[in-house]
Amino acid sequence: MGKNLVIVGGGAGGASAAAEAKRNNPSLNVTLLQKGKYVSYAS
Helix, strand or coil: CCCEEEEECCCHHHHHHHHHHHHHCCCCEEEEECCCCCCCCCC
């Protein structure tokens, strides 16, 4: 079983942290928690 990472906040900072964590460790299970209806998105 891999390691887990929980990020609170789905804004730009939370999304950047999740992406960086996955780049550094692809087997990491990342959960992103957001209170609002929509999560930040940029293409």
